[in-house]
Amino acid sequence: MSSLMEENMEMKIMENSTAEKDYVVSLKDLNVYYGDFHAVDNVNLNLEKNKVTALIGPSGCGKSTVLRSINRMNELLPETKVEGEILFDGININQAKVDAVAVRRRIGMVFQKPNPFPKSIYENIAWGAKINGYKGDMDELVENSLKKAALWNEVKDKLKQSAMRLSGGQQQRLCIARTIAVEPEVILMDEPASALDPIATGRIEELIFELKENFTIAIVTHNMHQAGRISDYTAFFLVNNDRKGHLVEYGVTNDLFLNPKDKRTEEYISGKFG
Ligand SMILES: Nc1ncnc2c1ncn2[C@@H]1O[C@H](COP(=O)(O)OP(=O)(O)OP(=O)(O)O)[C@@H](O)[C@H]1O
Numbered sequence: 498m499s500s501l502m503e504e505n506m507e508m509k510i511m512e513n514s515t516a517e518k519d520y521v522v523s524l525k526d527l528n529v530y531y532g533d534f535h536a537v538d539n540v541n542l543n544l545e546k547n548k549v550t551a552l553i554g555p556s557g558c559g560k561s562t563v564l565r566s567i568n569r570m571n572e573l574l575p576e577t578k579v580e581g582e583i584l585f586d587g588i589n590i591n592q593a594k595v596d597a598v599a600v601r602r603r604i605g606m607v608f609q610k611p612n613p614f615p616k617s618i619y620e621n622i623a624w625g626a627k628i629n630g631y632k633g634d635m636d637e638l639v640e641n642s643l644k645k646a647a648l649w650n651e652v653k654d655k656l657k658q659s660a661m662r663l664s665g666g667q668q669q670r671l672c673i674a675r676t677i678a679v680e681p682e683v684i685l686m687d688e689p690a691s692a693l694d695p696i697a698t699g700r701i702e703e704l705i706f707e708l709k710e711n712f713t714i715a716i717v718t719h720n721m722h723q724a725g726r727i728s729d730y731t732a733f734f735l736v737n738n739d740r741k742g743h744l745v746e747y748g749v750t751n752d753l754f755l756n757p758k759d760k761r762t763e764e765y766i767s768g769k770f771g
Contacts, residue, residue, distance in 0.1 A: 521544050522544040524581065527542075554733055642674040645708070651667060669689060673701075691719065721766055731747070732746075733746045
């Protein structure tokens with residue numbers, strides 16, 4: 498474990514005693530339906546500023562659905578209905594009058610499979626900024642974004658090269674750099690390391706640590722060790738007998754892993770099912 502991670506462990510223990518929380522996102526009674534299928538049942542969950550919140554649970558319990566609701570990506574899927582409040586900086590963004598594209602600019606997303614554009618490394622970063630009418634120095638923005646995503650040193654001499662020629666781990670860091678470039682406040686990550694080898698995964702985990710200084714992060718992961726290593730808070734989801742996904746337990750990661758309140762959490766984290 499790196500010293501950075503050890504430091505974070507200590508921080509996490511100290512945070513246990515902190516009463517006042519600064520929530521950037523609060524989900525209130527979130528329900529999501531795919532057609533007639535009620536996929537997510539009444540979820541209440543907060544994302545604290547500059548913290549990493551991990552969403553864990555067995556396959557199909559609604560983790561990705563909850564994550565996609567936060568920046569209104571679900572509504573891009575046909576016949577999807579999202580009910581409840583999604584408070585972002587205190588405003589309910591789950592309303593037709595709120596511009597979903599503007600929401601996605603402030604709440605960025607990184608997907609399971611790296612999905613760079615078939616363009617140069619430079620263009621991958623500059624694209625979003627250009628669309629948003631960025632007026633600053635583009636070279637500087639590209640460099641800073643790549644630095645923040647811990648990729649600059651590997652690509653600084655080949656910015657004109659196609660992003661498709663990078664390794665999977667480099668592509669994922671490029672996608673993170675692309676997300677950072679438009680300066681979101683929140684970054685949603687849907688199993689961002691599951692397609693990567695252990696070394697590339699380690700780099701992404703280190704990066705998530707560094708990013709939380711500037712961003713609030715929610716990450717879906719199947720890897721409980723990863724959730725334990727990188728997150729400050731963990732939310733554990735399960736499906737009911739009627740297949741609805743719901744939140745079983747949420748808390749400080751150390752507490753949830755070492756001292757779960759719900760028997761089902763304990764069984765899941767001890768590998769009895771999942
Ligand atoms: N586009 C969709 N249309 C219909 N049903 C969907 C759609 N996306 C997800 N579902 C269903 O909603 C439920 C929750 O899916 P979701 O992908 O959110 O779960 P998950 O916990 O992220 O799963 P996994 O860990 O396997 O990725 C599942 O029963 C899934 O089949």
